[in-house]
Amino acid sequence: MFVHHNVDLAPVTAFGIHAIAESYVEVDSVDKLREAVAWARTNGVDFHVLGGGSNILVSGNVHGLVIRACLLERSSAVEGDVVTIRCGAGEEWHSVVTWTVEHDWGGLENLALIPGTVGAAPLQNIGAYGIEQSSCFVELEALDVLSGATIIITKDECNFGYRESIFKHEYCNRMIITSVTYRLSTNPTVHATYRDVVDELVARGCTQPHVKDIFDSVVAIRSRKLPDPNVIGNAGSFFKNPIVDGQTFARLHEENPTLASYPQPDGTYKLAAAWMIDQCGWKGHREGDAGVHDKQALVLVNHGNATGQQILDLSTRIQQSVQERFGVALEREINVW
Numbered sequence: 001m002f003v004h005h006n007v008d009l010a011p012v013t014a015f016g017i018h019a020i021a022e023s024y025v026e027v028d029s030v031d032k033l034r035e036a037v038a039w040a041r042t043n044g045v046d047f048h049v050l051g052g053g054s055n056i057l058v059s060g061n062v063h064g065l066v067i068r069a070c071l072l073e074r075s076s077a078v079e080g081d082v083v084t085i086r087c088g089a090g091e092e093w094h095s096v097v098t099w100t101v102e103h104d105w106g107g108l109e110n111l112a113l114i115p116g117t118v119g120a121a122p123l124q125n126i127g128a129y130g131i132e133q134s135s136c137f138v139e140l141e142a143l144d145v146l147s148g149a150t151i152i153i154t155k156d157e158c159n160f161g162y163r164e165s166i167f168k169h170e171y172c173n174r175m176i177i178t179s180v181t182y183r184l185s186t187n188p189t190v191h192a193t194y195r196d197v198v199d200e201l202v203a204r205g206c207t208q209p210h211v212k213d214i215f216d217s218v219v220a221i222r223s224r225k226l227p228d229p230n231v232i233g234n235a236g237s238f239f240k241n242p243i244v245d246g247q248t249f250a251r252l253h254e255e256n257p258t259l260a261s262y263p264q265p266d267g268t269y270k271l272a273a274a275w276m277i278d279q280c281g282w283k284g285h286r287e288g289d290a291g292v293h294d295k296q297a298l299v300l301v302n303h304g305n306a307t308g309q310q311i312l313d314l315s316t317r318i319q320q321s322v323q324e325r326f327g328v329a330l331e332r333e334i335n336v337w
């Protein structure tokens with residue numbers, strides 16, 4: 001195992017922000033991952049696990065060891081119309097989704113073009129266009145850094161919620177996800193209820209959408225609205241859509257009849273943070289190289305040489321203005337290092 005020192009994290013993070021990792025290692029097996037954790041222990045430093053780097057903002061230089069988990073593995077088993085796939089944590093998410101769609105296995109097609117790796121998907125419980133990865137999730141394998149053993153963690157144990165899982169809480173820095181298993185179908189019911197997807201299918205003249213139609217529509221929508229991290233640094237939605245109680249929603253709706261919102265099964269309402277940020281006038285705003293995307297106000301961007309601190313400061317000002325105007329607190333969706 002070869003540990004590098006003073007490594008710039010810009011090439012391995014979607015924000016492309018220059019920040020130095022004190023120590024850095026890429027591992028391609030669970031044994032090497034175990035060794036890397038042991039190295040950090042022996043040297044008395046913290047470790048930080050990096051997947052595709054698509055959901056983090058590095059706000060300054062990083063002390064300790066950054067471990068990039070490049071665990072590649074893909075297998076599938078078909079039984080009747082049930083397909084079980086198992087993928088290594090380092091597999092690129094969109095590449096896996098493309099692979100499943102090529103086989104006409106349904107379940108993950110709404111989650112096309114989400115940047116990042118398979119290992120990061122359960123952590124965030126990634127979701128888009130009416131689906132979350134939890135809807136196909138079976139179990140995952142993780143390295144327990146305390147015992148050094150690999151263990152299976154079932155769906156129930158993961159405590160999945162909206163952009164939430166146990167890996168952001170109790171299991172943070174304790175379990176490192178090494179592979180994930182999903183259950184798909186050769187005979188799926190497609191999910192085509194999200195407004196943008198419905199509109200795209202209509203525009204394509206598609207009345208009986210199949211897995212590939214949903215996939216193509218989502219790719220088209222995302223390509224139009226969201227910036228490509230290979231072209232302009234960003235980590236997708238910077239904030240979560242806030243969830244408020246019925247009374248708060250009623251007040252906000254009366255004051256703002258066009259407020260975009262989604263009623264939840266428990267009587268609460270999820271509000272479109274993008275709409276509120278947009279209303280506060282931030283869309284397309286730029287301060288030096290830190291900015292807000294001009295087509296999606298929920299996405300902060302690095303136009304070139306922004307620092308992590310500049311992006312973070314801009315995000316704080318956005319939170320303050322949404323709080324002042326709507327009385328709603330925005331919570332960051334991305335992880336800040």
Ligand code: EPU
Nearest residue numbers: 128129236237239240241260272274275278295296297298
């Ligand atoms: N809107 C605005 N201004 C904007 C952008 C959007 O007013 O600049 C309005 C839209 O008109 C729409 C509403 O806000 O009525 C919601 O917009 P959109 O459909 O684009 O979705 P979102 O709520 O902003 C969420 C996810 C995205 C996911 C989309 C589609 C979160 C934090 N974000 O965004 O996920 O792709 O829905 O399902 O839940 C991500 O997590 O990185 C991500 C991109």
